[in-house]
Amino acid sequence: MQVIRPAGAPPEALAAAAARLRSARKAVALTGAGVSVASGIPDFRSAGGLWTVFSPDEYATLEVFHRDPAKAWELYRALGRTLLGRSPNPAHHALAEMERQGLIQGIITQNVDNLHQQAGSTRVFEIHGDHQHLQCLRCGTLVAATAEHYRAAEIPLCPHCAAPLKPNVVLFGEPVRQLAEIHAFIAGCDLLLVAGTSAQVYPAAALPALVRAGGGRLFEFNREPALSPAEHGEVEYLFQGDVGRTLPLLLRACAAG
Numbered sequence: 502m503q504v505i506r507p508a509g510a511p512p513e514a515l516a517a518a519a520a521r522l523r524s525a526r527k528a529v530a531l532t533g534a535g536v537s538v539a540s541g542i543p544d545f546r547s548a549g550g551l552w553t554v555f556s557p558d559e560y561a562t563l564e565v566f567h568r569d570p571a572k573a574w575e576l577y578r579a580l581g582r583t584l585l586g587r588s589p590n591p592a593h594h595a596l597a598e599m600e601r602q603g604l605i606q607g608i609i610t611q612n613v614d615n616l617h618q619q620a621g622s623t624r625v626f627e628i629h630g631d632h633q634h635l636q637c638l639r640c641g642t643l644v645a646a647t648a649e650h651y652r653a654a655e656i657p658l659c660p661h662c663a664a665p666l667k668p669n670v671v672l673f674g675e676p677v678r679q680l681a682e683i684h685a686f687i688a689g690c691d692l693l694l695v696a697g698t699s700a701q702v703y704p705a706a707a708l709p710a711l712v713r714a715g716g717g718r719l720f721e722f723n724r725e726p727a728l729s730p731a732e733h734g735e736v737e738y739l740f741q742g743d744v745g746r747t748l749p750l751l752l753r754a755c756a757a758g
């Protein structure tokens with residue numbers, strides 16, 4: 502594994518990594534919470550993150566939503582305050598530009614904040630759903646989420662069947678989204694850019710090893726190395742540092758080569 506840091510990146514290693522990305526047949530990005538931190542959305546698992554204030558077991562399960570939607574909505578309002586009104590940062594913009602230039606074919610994200618799409622990415626698979634809609638579990642209706650939904654004291658109800666709505670994000674106890682599409686999409690991937698995630702949570706955790714098993718390569722973009730050779734497979738290049746600096750660094754190197 503070669504380590505590339507934004508300050509004093511070795512030019513040969515950077516050029517070689519860029520050449521690898523340019524020559525990839527099908528490069529894909531796998532993103533997580535770290536990509537959105539610079540947009541003002543703290544990692545839910547980090548100190549002060551949402552899960553340290555609202556225990557997931559107590560608030561974020563499907564069972565709690567069914568039994569006590571008012572309690573579940575205490576968490577959903579906090580989630581809304583965390584996610585609404587945010588803007589993409591240089592990491593999102595770099596990935597969107599990579600797609601525009603044909604360097605990557607799309608993004609698989611664990612984030613629900615819509616910031617990849619706001620940056621201009623068009624092919625985004627959202628494993629954990631999206632926070633742009635509210636969802637009725639009884640009749641399947643989706644309603645565009647507004648700031649008012651998260652400010653109001655009442656629980657929003659389905660316009661068709663009057664059941665309580667929930668954000669269209671995957672709660673603990675709910676199946677993840679788009680799994681079949683993601684597996685079809687990752688087939689033939691020969692380069693996976695793993696950015697802002699330690700890939701500890703399934704199914705994202707399984708994707709790096711899947712790409713490696715198919716002969717593909719891994720680039721990691723994290724502040725600290727988080728992928729393990731035993732679990733995820735060998736990383737070829739570790740871009741260590743703020744993803745808002747390392748992803749643009751690789752993009753610029755692709756243009757320079």
Ligand code: ZN
Nearest residue numbers: 637640659662
């Ligand atoms: Zn309904």
